[in-house]
Amino acid sequence: MRAPGATTLATALLAAAAPAAGCRADAPRPVPRVLVDAAGGTAAVRVEVARTEAQRERGLMDRSRLDPDAGMIFVFADSARHGFWMKNTLLPLDLLFIGDDARVAAIVRRQPLSLEVTDGGADSRYVLEVNGGWAAEHGVKAGDRVRFENVLY
Numbered sequence: 001m002r003a004p005g006a007t008t009l010a011t012a013l014l015a016a017a018a019p020a021a022g023c024r025a026d027a028p029r030p031v032p033r034v035l036v037d038a039a040g041g042t043a044a045v046r047v048e049v050a051r052t053e054a055q056r057e058r059g060l061m062d063r064s065r066l067d068p069d070a071g072m073i074f075v076f077a078d079s080a081r082h083g084f085w086m087k088n089t090l091l092p093l094d095l096l097f098i099g100d101d102a103r104v105a106a107i108v109r110r111q112p113l114s115l116e117v118t119d120g121g122a123d124s125r126y127v128l129e130v131n132g133g134w135a136a137e138h139g140v141k142a143g144d145r146v147r148f149e150n151v152l153y
Contacts, residue, residue: 029150030149030150031046031150032046032047032049032073032148032149032150032151033045033046033047033148033149033150033151034047034071034073034128034146034147034148034149034151035146035147035148035149036096036104036138036140036144036145036146036147037144037145037146037147038138038139038140038141038144039139039141039144040138040139043069043134043138043139043140044069044149045069045070045071045128045130045134046067046069046070046071047070047071047072047073047128047151048070048071048072048073049072049073049151050072050073050074056074059072059074059084059089059129060072060089060091060093060129061087061088061089061090062088062089062090063089063090063091064090064091065091066091066130066131068131068134069130069134070130070131071128071129071130071131071134072128072129073126073127073128073129073148073151074126074127074128074129075125075126076124076125076126078125079099079100079123079124079125080123080124081119081120081122081123081124082097082119082124082127083117083118083119084110084117084118084119084127084129085114085115085116085117085118086110086111086112086113086114086115086116087113087115088113089110089112089113090112090113091112091131091132092109092110092111092112092131092132092133093109093110093129093130093131093132094107094108094109094110094129094130094131094132094133094134094135095107095108095109095110095118095120095127095128095129096127096128096129096130096135096140096146097119097120097122097124097126097127098124098125098126098127098128098146099122099123099124099125100123100125102145102146102147103142103143103144103145103146104140104141104142104143104144104146105120105122105123105124105142106120106121106122106124106142107120107135107140107141107142108120109132109133109135110132111132126146128146
């Protein structure tokens with residue numbers, strides 16, 4: 001979860017891609033995903049998008065479960081040191097700090113309920129939160145390329 005006041009929140013929002021022109025209004029939206037090209041192959045994560053400041057501040061708080069390949073993506077208008085903490089977050093998480101170049105800048109494993117703020121020690125434009133241990137399980141390392149699918153900036 002994003003720590004309030006750690007850095008200035010960006011005004012840029014992420015949104016699931018809208019149906020293409022001419023599609024029915026009730027057609028299902030494509031699932032937003034983040035794909036990480038790691039040495040062992042491509043690891044895909046279905047993401048929830050924190051669209052508003054309130055959603056970004058809430059993050060994954062108060063959840064007792066997160067599907068194995070699910071997560072949340074945060075986006076910022078500028079690359080900077082964006083701080084996150086685990087207040088009221090009940091699950092261990094990996095935080096992948098992703099730079100403007102769409103590469104993993106840092107990976108930080110966090111334990112539930114910690115009030116310690118981390119920014120990964122690197123500038124980031126995006127932060128992906130996933131289950132703790134996900135990065136190691138998928139062989140994800142700093143420098144790996146990240147792609148966004150069905151996610152608008």
